[in-house]
Amino acid sequence: MKKIFLQISLFLAGTSLYAQAPANYYSTATGDKYELKNQLYNIIKGHTDLGYGGLWTLYSKNDSNNGYLDKYYEKDNTILDIYSENPTAKDPYNFTKVTDQCGTYKIEGDCYNREHLIPQSVFSESKPMVSDPLHIWPTDGKVNGLRSNFPHGVVNNPTTTSKNGSKLGPNANSGYSAGYSGIVFEPIDEFKGDIARAYFYFATRYQENGIQGWSYAMFNGTKDKVFTDTFLKILMTWHLQDPVSQRETDINDLVYKYQGNRNPFVDHPEYAQKVWNVTLATDDFVYQKRDDVKVYNKTTRSVVVKLENNQKSIHKISVFNLNGQLVNEVQNSTHQKEVTVDFKTPGVYIIKVVGPEMEINRKVVIK
Helix, strand or coil, X not given: CCCCEEECCCCCCXXXXXXXXXXXXXXXXXXXXHHHHHHHHHHHCCCCCCCCCHXXXXXXXXXXXXXXXXXXCCCCCCECCCCCCCCCCCCCCCCCCCCCECCCCCCCCCCEEEEECCCHHHHCCCCCHHHCCCCEEEEEHHHHHHHCCCCECCECCCCEECCCCCEEEEECCCHHXXXXXXXXXXXXXXXXXXXXXXXXXXXXXXXXXXXHHCCCCCECXXXXXXXXXXXXXXXXXXXXXXXXXXXXXXXXXXXXXXXXCCCHHHHCCHHHHHHHCCEEEHHHCCCCCCCCEEEEEEECCEEEEEECCCCCXXXXXXXXXXXXXXXXXXXXXXXXXXXXXXXXXXXXXXXXXXXXXXXXXXXXXXX
């Protein structure tokens, strides 16, 4: 079957609508492709290294924008672990900050430790990569160990599945993950975009730290592109399918406060496409299969989001373009079961439907 390709274009410009970067923080980010990546590197390099032990302190900060704590699902201020968080129901277990730090573990739920999204072995545990919280997040010790140093990818036939649905197994090697058949680890949908943007940050922040010499299945041996074609396509697809969340903006603000640098791809999601210029096919867009909401056209310029699960409620619907930029937001303070979302122009959009224990993304085509 003939594929229709989406060459993602920049049709929004101006100030980011995400985390609170200082005025003029990105004023020198004016280029395109790897020139832009170099400019971003010069903006975010030279941060304050909090040290490996400092990660524990950062995770437990009593700070209003501490995105390492659960203020988004159960809202109970326990550790927000991407490998145990269940956005659709009660978590299988929770971790109390500080009290439940690893230590040793035998089973899921024993304790949380520090998960390097880019494994420590890739950069020989060198500083400052080994203690950079923009790619090191608190996660369940057992699942962290299960993930080991495997790359992140797409798993159809898992050999192991965590209690929240994270999977380990052979990469699907088809669709947008075609080109790699080794073992990979796949997180749940809610955190795929978060992980992709952490990789983009790492590839930019450490491009002058010898990244072209580091051996990792996801890397291609260059300091500019950094990623192989397969893994770049996986990351870009995740980046677009799962737009920036409040958790990410909070982490970005928190880390900037203590470490002094930011993830540009959270502040400006459109930078990812400007740097790497990836072309995706329309059938690369695979979305969460959930029955909680249904989306249908109301007019040629509007859709209705209908909540099918009476145990839940819609609090907010965010609309993103295919650069990952927020273009509209509909608040639902009265918690109506049907919410109308209007669009000004034709295009392909991602809508993020958010409520307690619910975050669902859908693709919407406006003709």
